[in-house]
Amino acid sequence: MKPVRLALAALALLAACGCSHVEPWVKPYERENLADPIMAWDRDPVSSSYMLHVYESREGARGAAGAAGGGCGCN
Amino acid sequence: MQLIRRIALLLLLPVSAVAGVLPDDRADLMYHYYDGGGVTIDGPSLLVRKKFAEKYAVNASYYVDMVSSASIDVITTASPYKEERTQYGVGFEYLRGKVTYTANFSNSSENDYNADTASLAISQDMFGDLTTVSLYFTRGWDDVTRRGDATFADKVDRRIYGIDVSQIATKSLILGLSFETITEEGFLNNPYRQVRFLDPDAALGYSYEAERYPRTRTGNALAIRGRWYLPYRAAIEGDYRFYTDTWDILGHTAEVSYTQPVFDQWTFDVHARFYTQNSAEFYSDLYPRENFQNFLARDKELASMTSTTLGFGLAYEFKPGHMDFLDKAALNLRYDRIHFDYGDFRDLRVTGVPPGTEPLYNFDADVIRFFFSGWF
Numbered sequence: 001m002k003p004v005r006l007a008l009a010a011l012a013l014l015a016a017c018g019c020s021h022v023e024p025w026v027k028p029y030e031r032e033n034l035a036d037p038i039m040a041w042d043r044d045p046v047s048s049s050y051m052l053h054v055y056e057s058r059e060g061a062r063g064a065a066g067a068a069g070g071g072c073g074c075n
Numbered sequence: 076m077q078l079i080r081r082i083a084l085l086l087l088l089p090v091s092a093v094a095g096v097l098p099d100d101r102a103d104l105m106y107h108y109y110d111g112g113g114v115t116i117d118g119p120s121l122l123v124r125k126k127f128a129e130k131y132a133v134n135a136s137y138y139v140d141m142v143s144s145a146s147i148d149v150i151t152t153a154s155p156y157k158e159e160r161t162q163y164g165v166g167f168e169y170l171r172g173k174v175t176y177t178a179n180f181s182n183s184s185e186n187d188y189n190a191d192t193a194s195l196a197i198s199q200d201m202f203g204d205l206t207t208v209s210l211y212f213t214r215g216w217d218d219v220t221r222r223g224d225a226t227f228a229d230k231v232d233r234r235i236y237g238i239d240v241s242q243i244a245t246k247s248l249i250l251g252l253s254f255e256t257i258t259e260e261g262f263l264n265n266p267y268r269q270v271r272f273l274d275p276d277a278a279l280g281y282s283y284e285a286e287r288y289p290r291t292r293t294g295n296a297l298a299i300r301g302r303w304y305l306p307y308r309a310a311i312e313g314d315y316r317f318y319t320d321t322w323d324i325l326g327h328t329a330e331v332s333y334t335q336p337v338f339d340q341w342t343f344d345v346h347a348r349f350y351t352q353n354s355a356e357f358y359s360d361l362y363p364r365e366n367f368q369n370f371l372a373r374d375k376e377l378a379s380m381t382s383t384t385l386g387f388g389l390a391y392e393f394k395p396g397h398m399d400f401l402d403k404a405a406l407n408l409r410y411d412r413i414h415f416d417y418g419d420f421r422d423l424r425v426t427g428v429p430p431g432t433e434p435l436y437n438f439d440a441d442v443i444r445f446f447f448s449g450w451f
Contacts (some may be wrong), residue, residue: 024203061318061326063296
């Protein structure tokens with residue numbers, strides 16, 4: 001049940017955070033660099049998903065792949 | 076077979092790294108090729124994503140693995156084989172304000188394995204859109220069978236709980252943090268793979284018996300990453316992942332990558348990745364006798380090992396003149412060379428030496444992706 005509790009706690013935190021207001025220290029008009037396509041976590045999902053599959057089929061560790069992941073049901 | 080045995084899902088689409096914006100309308104058609112350790116796998120992959128009214132998005136994917144295997148396990152305990160795995164996936168995204176809801180489903184099938192996977196995710200921008208938090212839950216249902224044995228059928232039930240945080244730190248730096256728990260229950264080993272044990276009566280000095288794994292496994296993975304925009308329009312990224320599970324596997328993964336646009340239309344990528352793990356608690360390359368313990372494994376994946384990858388990518392972006400419906404297109408070539416080195420998995424192709432003194436196994440793999448991307 002641990003993962004369920006963790007997910008519920010995270011969900012509660014998410015809900016609480018959604019109500020608060022924080023002054024952004026990087027203004028929207030200052031995000032030109034971050035908006036450049038070369039700054040994307042996962043520029044080509046079709047390729048990164050495949051490499052994830054290559055590694056998860058041959059290594060014992062898996063998971064936490066971030067934007068390239070989303071959950072791999074590798075057996 | 077052992078390579079495919081551990082596959083259930085490939086193109087379950089990601090939780091978007093940036094909530095509040097749906098992904099671009101885009102189609103990717105890829106040819107993938109893997110060659111290493113006596114195994115060749117290639118095939119096509121197709122991924123299409125389309126937005127509607129800037130609020131909804133759908134995606135569909137198709138993927139094929141055509142496998143030709145004469146791996147070290149196969150040639151020492153079985154016969155080379157060929158087989159095919161096909162996977163279909165569909166997904167739906169709904170954007171409401173700063174929240175994105177995502178649902179995905181995929182099916183993977185081959186002649187002795189079927190896997191259905193469903194995933195739900197919620198992603199929200201917060202703190203002035205500097206932070207994106209995503210929560211996801213994935214459920215998988217696998218059916219395992221064994222060729223030539225109509226009496227064998229078993230299942231795997233899989234649940235994945237994950238949280239992903241993406242944080243804008245400065246005008247040029249973005250940070251990421253991911254945590255994922257994976258629980259599995261059912262038939263987790265390969266129904267074909269065998270372990271070896273010392274047998275003085277055997278010609279080789281050892282004999283084989285079937286693997287036996289625990290029927291449950293829970294793993295936790297924690298990853299941190301950062302991507303930095305360099306002053307001359309280039310990007311560098313560093314990633315680290317820590318993994319541990321109830322089979323006592325502990326793994327570390329570190330990766331660094333560099334992206335450099337060249338001229339107007341070219342983008343060059345280079346990356347290096349290092350991975351290391353210790354062996355599972357019940358793993359052994361050579362057991363002292365038959366039925367030595369409750370759980371038995373001689374799967375390379377559960378051995379102590381390292382893998383080292385060096386790779387590069389080249390992308391060429393252009394406006395296709397004869398395809399007016401495309402805003403832009405790109406051709407991509409990616410190549411990776413991976414070296415796998417095992418600490419307690421021995422090369423049984425070498426005979427005539429005392430059991431347990433064979434050289435340790437290692438191999439190199441070449442991985443190629445060539446794909447066309449079109450934005451419409």
